[in-house]
Amino acid sequence: QVVESGGGLVQPGGSLRLSCAASGFRFNIYSMYWIRQAPGKGLEWVSNIRDSGSSMYYADSVKGRFTISGDNAKNSLYLQMNSLRAEDTAVYYCVRDINFSFDIWGQGTMVTVSS
Amino acid sequence: QSALTQPRSVSGSPGQSVTFSCTGTSSDVGGYNYVSWYQQHPGKAPKLVIYDVNKRPSGVPDRFSGSKSGNTASLTISGLQAEDEADYYCCSFAGGYSWVFGGGTKLTVL
Numbered sequence: 001q002v003v004e005s006g007g008g009l010v011q012p013g014g015s016l017r018l019s020c021a022a023s024g025f026r027f028n029i030y031s032m033y034w035i036r037q038a039p040g041k042g043l044e045w046v047s048n049i050r051d052s053g054s055s056m057y058y059a060d061s062v063k064g065r066f067t068i069s070g071d072n073a074k075n076s077l078y079l080q081m082n083s084l085r086a087e088d089t090a091v092y093y094c095v096r097d098i099n100f101s102f103d104i105w106g107q108g109t110m111v112t113v114s115s
Numbered sequence: 116q117s118a119l120t121q122p123r124s125v126s127g128s129p130g131q132s133v134t135f136s137c138t139g140t141s142s143d144v145g146g147y148n149y150v151s152w153y154q155q156h157p158g159k160a161p162k163l164v165i166y167d168v169n170k171r172p173s174g175v176p177d178r179f180s181g182s183k184s185g186n187t188a189s190l191t192i193s194g195l196q197a198e199d200e201a202d203y204y205c206c207s208f209a210g211g212y213s214w215v216f217g218g219g220t221k222l223t224v225l
Binding site for chain 1: 118147149151153160161162163166167172204206208211212213214215216217218219
């Protein structure tokens, strides 16, 4: 399973770091993702890191502002979010990729960007 | 990275079959056999119900099936049950390790 933490209320332009603790599987042999869902809206791929952190990818909407990283020793995934905007308000899910589909989802952590 | 197109809502009576459509482009749905479908009940995380266009994960009833033709993928639920009422999202690999989701379809079981 995966468990997210670190969400909260932040002002526009602020920063937040999300964490995701994985258990029951070896984190470093899977690609891991952050996928978000704005209130009442659909799902949006945000970022992903390939096994062992060899490569990172970002949606255009967050490129240059968000940074994904992983700590294999702690079996954990992170998302550093800078220059936050109102449109970043969403539930952020930590998700495991199993061959181009997403089989394990966390319960999500809510990020609210508002003054 | 434009979202895939899904109808906003679909409805059906218990025991009936319903089909959800998911329309993309040759750069995503039409270009790869990496279409997946997710079921999401209110307040819950999404759950994988179909992957690789037409494969079912362990534990998903065989009432759920998937297909694809050109740039449009489809999810069919046969023998509709009350617990199937949920939102359903399609997702496709879009190349370059990017992904695109549909806007979701709300299923109402009458």
